[in-house]
Amino acid sequence: MHTESGSKPSPVDPDFVRSRLARAFRGTLVWYGFLALPLFLIMVFVAYPTAIAFRDSFFTETPQGPEFAGLYHFGRLFSSGVFWGALGNTILLGVxxxxxTIPLATIFASMLNRLRRGSTPLKVxxxxxxxxxxxxxxxxxxxxxxxxxxxxxGTLRSLGVEQVPLWLSDPRLSLGGSRAAVTLLAVWAGLGYFIIIILAGLQSIPNDLYDAAAIDGASPVQAWWYVTLPSLRPTFVFLLITGSIDALSRFGDLWTLGGPGGAPARSLQSVVMFMFQAGFESNDYSLAAATAVVFFVIxxxxxxxxxxxxxRSEFRAIK
Structure with missing residues (x-):
């Protein structure tokens, strides 16, 4: 079918279809170009080391070369009391x-969200x-x-407290022990990030929901409980995942405070510290690789x- 001069080309015109397809293809190439560098970095620094760790966990290095060992190194790992202690510390500190952090950040973010002035310096x-x-x-x-x-x-003693906590010298599971001290450290360091993420989630909630709650006679506390918190569910899921990964991979602060062994009495030793010691201090790379695989699975x-x-909760809400 031919079109008259100056008229709009027909959608079934082959030349018109080819030009549209070529334009769409060029646009797709542009987006793939933006994705190429991040994908390359992920492949080099994430995917490749992960594949190497999986391979090394099933092999043992010998003078003749790598020798298949099956699940031997995982058996060594799961029979190690030090590993289970490090895993217990990691989970406990993460929980x-x-x-x-999440409840405190939610409260502070809700307060910041209601401020008319002066919120920017507080965010900083x-x-x-x-x-x-x-x-x-x-x-x-x-x-x-x-x-x-x-x-x-020193402050507690000046206030007249005689029995002060031992903090970093106390390996017991108590409110004044080493685990409590590093938990307070982690909360202080990570609270700001959680506040900013939750604040962004709060500001994305439509005002229509609060207007509907006010029409139904809901008080500010009820609106916060029945509107704000459910609307923040995706934000909480994101923080739960990223916070769990961050808590499981703690290394620098625990190593600085507790040394290689997570002193006192290994109460500050994490899975990543156990992995580091196995690989770089004991030169047991297969055991370190097995630990990395278990860490990945967790x-x-x-x-x-x-x-x-x-x-599941979203589908239940839709129904």
Whole structure:
């Protein structure tokens, strides 16, 4: 079918279809060009090391070369009391960190969201610890939590408290022990990031929902409970996943405060510290690779469970 001069080409015109397809193809190439560098970096620094770790976990290095060992290194790992202690510390510190940080960040973000003026300087102040090196933060908190001459216990003694906590010298599971001290450190350092993310989620909630709640006679507390918190569910899922990964991979601050062994009495040793010691201090790369595989599976399981719970709740809400 031919078109008259000056008239709009017919959609079935082959030349018109080819030009549209060529234009769409060029647009697709542009987007793939933007994705090429990130995908390359992910393949080089994430996918390739992960594949190498999976391979090394099933092999043993010998003078003759790698020798297949099956599940031998995983058996060594799961029979190690040090590994189970490090895994227990990691999970405990992660649960304590998320259990404190998410509620506190939600409260502070809700307060910031209601401020008309002066919220920007507060956002900057809250976020500053996130920009500080974890090692520098650990060194600062080491001066705070020293039992004999630390700033915190010195303040408590000046207030008349005689039995002060031992903090970093106490391996027991208590509110004044080493695990409590590093949990307070993690909450102080990570609170600002959680506040900013939750604040962004709060500002994305449509005002129509609050107007509808007010028409139904809901009080501000009821609106916060029945409108704000359910609307923040995707934000909480995101923070749960990223916070879990961050808590499981803690290394710098714990190493600075507890040394290679996670002193006192391995109470501060994490899975990543165990992995580092196995690979770079004991030169047992196969055991370190097996630890990395288990770490990967744990992170993947947490991510899948969180997403599945979120999707299930969303489908239930739709029904």
């Amino acid at each position: 304590a960190f998320l259990g404190l 102040i809250y976020f500053l610890p996130q920009l500080t090196s974890s090692v520098a933060v650990a060194i600062m908190f080491n001066y705070v939590f020293q039992p004999d001459w630390g700033l915190l216990n 992170v993947l399981a947490i991510t899948l469970v969180a997403f599945r719970g979120f999707l």
